[in-house]
Amino acid sequence: xxxxxxxxxxxxxxxxxxxxMLIKSELPxxxxxxxxxxxxxxxxxxxxxxxxxxxxxxAIYPVPDKFVSPIWVLPGLGYRAQDYMELISEEVTLPMFTxxxxxxWLLKYDNEGRVDIIFRAxxxxxxxxxxxxxxxxxxxxxxxxxxxxxxxxxxxxxxxxIYQLASGDPASGYFSKELVNRMIVGAQRAGKKLxxxxxxxxxxxxxxxxxxxDVDPITRAHIFQAKDNLKDLWNIELxxxxxxxxxxxxxxxxxxxxxxxxxxRASDNSFNDYHITHGNILDENGNLIVAGExxxxxxxxxxxxxxxxxxxxxxxHYDWSLLRRQKSGFFGWxxxxxxxxxxxxxLMGIIDRYVPSxxxxxxxxxxxxxxxxxxxxxxxxLYRR
Numbered sequence: 001x002x003x004x005x006x007x008x009x010x011x012x013x014x015x016x017x018x019x020x021m022l023i024k025s026e027l028p029x030x031x032x033x034x035x036x037x038x039x040x041x042x043x044x045x046x047x048x049x050x051x052x053x054x055x056x057x058x059a060i061y062p063v064p065d066k067f068v069s070p071i072w073v074l075p076g077l078g079y080r081a082q083d084y085m086e087l088i089s090e091e092v093t094l095p096m097f098t099x100x101x102x103x104x105w106l107l108k109y110d111n112e113g114r115v116d117i118i119f120r121a122x123x124x125x126x127x128x129x130x131x132x133x134x135x136x137x138x139x140x141x142x143x144x145x146x147x148x149x150x151x152x153x154x155x156x157x158x159x160x161x162i163y164q165l166a167s168g169d170p171a172s173g174y175f176s177k178e179l180v181n182r183m184i185v186g187a188q189r190a191g192k193k194l195x196x197x198x199x200x201x202x203x204x205x206x207x208x209x210x211x212x213x214d215v216d217p218i219t220r221a222h223i224f225q226a227k228d229n230l231k232d233l234w235n236i237e238l239x240x241x242x243x244x245x246x247x248x249x250x251x252x253x254x255x256x257x258x259x260x261x262x263x264x265r266a267s268d269n270s271f272n273d274y275h276i277t278h279g280n281i282l283d284e285n286g287n288l289i290v291a292g293e294x295x296x297x298x299x300x301x302x303x304x305x306x307x308x309x310x311x312x313x314x315x316x317h318y319d320w321s322l323l324r325r326q327k328s329g330f331f332g333w334x335x336x337x338x339x340x341x342x343x344x345x346x347l348m349g350i351i352d353r354y355v356p357s358x359x360x361x362x363x364x365x366x367x368x369x370x371x372x373x374x375x376x377x378x379x380x381x382l383y384r385r
Contacts, residue, residue, distance in 0.1 A: 025317040027330055030122060034332075035313045037126035043241060044137035047299070048309035048338070059094040059310035059337050069158070072144040074136055074338040081140040081340065083147065094310055094337035099132040101125040101314070104322050104329025121329070129314060129334060135261075136338045137309075138243060138250040141297060142262055144343040146252070146272040160273040161186060161343075164350035167277065172352050175203035175296065177214050179349045180233065183298045190344050192300035196237040199296045200245025203351065204238065246280055246291045246353060254279020259286045278354030291353040298347040306342040311335065 039045055053059060063071065070083035076097040084092055103121035110117075148160045163182040165172035171179065180197070187194040207223055214220075215233075223233055232238060243250040248260075252271045255264035259282035262271060269276045280292035312335035319331045340346070 022317060025320065027316040027318055030118070030330060031314055031316045031332065034122050034126050034129070034316060037123060038130050038133075038314070041126065042130045042133055043243075044133045044309060044338075046239075047303070048137065048307040049304045051308065051310045053096070053310045053312050053335070055312065059096060059308070059339075060091050061094065061308060061339070061341060062091050063089060064306070064342050069149050069155075069343045070147075072140055072340040072343060074140045077132060077136055079139065081143045081338070083143075092339070092341070094308065094339040096310065096312070096335045096337045098333050098335050099129060100331070100333040101128040102319065102329065102331035104319065104327045107323070107326045107328045110328045125314075125316075125332075133309075133336065134243065136336065139261070140307075140338040140340055141346060142250065142252065143272060144340045145297065145346040145348045146274040147343070148273040149343075158190075158344075161190070161347035162274055162350060163347065164352070167352065173355075174209075174353075175199060175206040175351055177210070179296075179351065180236070183296075183347055183349050184234075184236075186347055187298065187300050190300075190347075192302075192345060194236050194298050194347075195301045195303065196239060196299040197233075197296050197349075198239050198241050198244060198299070200248055200251075200294060201240055201242065202245045202294070202353075203296060204240050207233075244296065245294050246288055247282065247286060248294070249286065251280060251294050252276070254281045254290075254292060257281045257289075258284040274348070274350075278352050280353070291355065294351050294353060296349040296351065298349065300345045300347070303345045306340055306345050308337075308339050308341060310337045 051059070071092050072081040073084045073092065073094055074081045075095055077099060103125050105117050105121065146160055146162065148158065149155075150157045163179065163186050165176070165178055165182070169178070171177075183197070184194050207220065210220055219233070223238065242248060245251060250260060250262060252262045252264070252274065253260055254276060255266050255269045257263050257280065264271050264276045264279055269279060276293055278292040279290075280294060281288075281290040283289055314332050314334040316330045316332040319329045322329050
């Protein structure tokens with residue numbers, strides 16, 4: 001028993017000494033620069049309300065007064081958001097998880113006064129942390145917008161807020177005003193007003209090909225000439241994100257696709273309550289194999305009130321352990337959480353870019369190639385005889 005006490009005392013002493021060393025190794029100016037860069041480039045900090053949490057504080061939020069849909073909570077990075085519904089509960093706690101980022105370089109660069117290396121390092125760390133935020137954000141948004149809600153026997157049920165034109169409709173294969181109109185009406189049915197649409201570069205390119213039958217020339221010009229590149233259509237902001245579209249990593253792809261975290265189920269090619277008809281297929285490197293269905297995400301007014309992102313900002317420390325390897329650098333971590341307090345502020349539009357004739361032509365060319373090879377081989381065999 002005495003040995004155990006000594007062990008604990010020794011451990012606590014060492015821990016206290018290390019805590020003091022950690023404080024001495026802090027780099028406040030570098031930490032501030034990294035956090036400022038994240039704020040500048042972060043997509044999710046533009047969509048979610050970011051709240052700085054003090055050390056040890058819990059991210060607790062009140063349940064909306066008009067509780068009409070589940071709350072979506074992200075358990076941790078790498079998971080998908082899970083629905084949380086306790087009708088008697090008045091508050092929800094968003095789990096906080098830690099993400100880390102570090103950068104090192106040769107010590108000789110410090111001796112040579114290469115301050116540019118530090119600036120490049122802080123940008124690399126900021127981009128790494130922003131990519132964690134981006135993944136966590138999509139893993140919160142996509143599950144929330146693809147689930148139907150049965151009402152749990154108490155509240156009114158609702159289908160998944162997914163809107164798509166009929167497959168035979170000429171406008172179903174591109175980002176059309178008809179699709180936008182359906183999303184507007186869908187938002188109004190839920191008592192909301194559509195405020196923003198997240199779309200891919202291909203979707204925005206579709207607008208350039210709209211004719212006067214789609215929108216008048218003045219409206220079309222306004223979309224591409226808005227101040228600060230903030231494009232809007234009928235007072236709906238259009239925000240282009242590379243994450244979506246036929247090559248987007250966070251597009252919901254076909255079950256056979258080998259790229260991205262969101263694929264259709266192997267059994268029925270569905271993703272939650274979204275049933276994929278013509279799946280988009282990418283190889284393991286993100287190269288397009290077959291163009292298919294892509295999604296745009298609609299956000300209704302007040303979406304920042306329900307999309308919450310508690311964080312404890314990144315704190316950098318000088319990494320003295322690198323000196324033994326003739327290197328210099330820093331390390332650090334930040335805590336973050338993600339949640340959607342009301343999925344009724346989100347909706348999804350589907351664009352089906354699948355072109356049967358193209359894929360059939362490609363298949364037929366492959367068959368003809370095999371047939372021609374077979375015929376050539378037989379002729380060659382007869383000739384040899």
